[in-house]
Amino acid sequence: MGQQVIGVPNPSKIDDEAALGLLGKENSLSYGIDVIETHIHARERWFGLAAVPDGESHRADLDSMTPFQINGGNDTWGAWVQIIGTEDTPTVPGLVSFDPRQLLITEVQTGKIKTRIQFAFGDDTANNALSIGSYTEEMMVPEKTTKESPFDIHFPRLDAGTKVWSRVWGSDQASHTFDFFLGFHQYIG
Numbered sequence: 266m267g268q269q270v271i272g273v274p275n276p277s278k279i280d281d282e283a284a285l286g287l288l289g290k291e292n293s294l295s296y297g298i299d300v301i302e303t304h305i306h307a308r309e310r311w312f313g314l315a316a317v318p319d320g321e322s323h324r325a326d327l328d329s330m331t332p333f334q335i336n337g338g339n340d341t342w343g344a345w346v347q348i349i350g351t352e353d354t355p356t357v358p359g360l361v362s363f364d365p366r367q368l369l370i371t372e373v374q375t376g377k378i379k380t381r382i383q384f385a386f387g388d389d390t391a392n393n394a395l396s397i398g399s400y401t402e403e404m405m406v407p408e409k410t411t412k413e414s415p416f417d418i419h420f421p422r423l424d425a426g427t428k429v430w431s432r433v434w435g436s437d438q439a440s441h442t443f444d445f446f447l448g449f450h451q452y453i454g
Contacts, residue, residue, distance in 0.1 A: 309366070310356055312349065312447045321428060324350040325447070332371045335382070335433045337441030342383070342434045345391035348447060349429035360451040362422045365429065367415035367448035368403070374443070376409025379436035382443065386423055391430035407443075415448055422452065 313329030324347050325333075337343040354363050365384065373380070383402045387394035394400055401420055423429075435441025 308357075309448050309450060311369075312353070312449070314348075315350075315353075319350070319352075321347060322350045322352040324348055325353045327356055332444040332446050333431065334442055334444045335431050337380075337433045337435040337438055337443070339439045340434075340437055342381075343432050343441070345385065345430040345432045347391070347428060347430045349427070351426045351428060354423075354427070354449075355425040355451050357451055360453055361425050362454065363425060363427075363449050363451045364420045364422045365418060365447050365449045366420070368418050369415040369446040369448065370407050370444070371446065372442070372444040373407045373409060373435075374441050375435060375438055377406055378438060378441070380405050380407055380441065380443065381434045383432050384418070384420065385430045385432075386420070386427050388428065391432070394430070415446075425451075 310327055312325035312327060312333075314331040314333050315323055315326045316329060316331075318324050333346065333348050335343055335346045349365075355361065368382075381402060381404050383395075383400055385391040385394035385400040387397075387399045401418065403418055405416075433441060433443040435443075
């Protein structure tokens with residue numbers, strides 16, 4: 266870069282540069298700012314259990330009032346349950362990625378116990394996703410009664426069509442059902 270003369274604007278200053286946001290270079294400053302802006306101001310959608318699930322392609326419906334249900338094992342992880350299918354996203358034409366963002370717990374079998382919930386994501390199987398680190402985990406001590414407001418969960422941005430699975434572990438429990446809805450955002454890039 267050449268030297269800047271005092272009092273003369275620098276033509277390469279970032280304020281003067283065009284920015285493409287999510288359509289620009291991934292992890293650039295404008296991309297990062299757009300991620301923050303669109304995440305905070307994105308339209309939220311909520312998924313529940315599909316009325317008529319179809320294999321691995323359709324597991325969730327936007328207009329469902331039936332929560333997903335997962336069940337813990339005998340003081341260990343329960344079986345993986347697929348909750349998002351390959352055709353469940355995008356729900357808005359033209360959007361190409363999404364991130365599950367919030368969890369609304371509607372019922373737990375036993376309240377006030379240490380509970381872990383995992384979400385795996387990928388194109389293959391939940392166990393494969395887990396083995397390569399494509400999962401996120403939350404820990405909580407949920408009440409037996411319905412929690413009135415959702416809480417944040419942490420996911421990377423996923424490509425539309427990515428499958429998502431979930432499983433739960435209730436500490437010192439032989440069984441631990443856990444019912445929830447999943448809220449998410451969708452993006453253009």
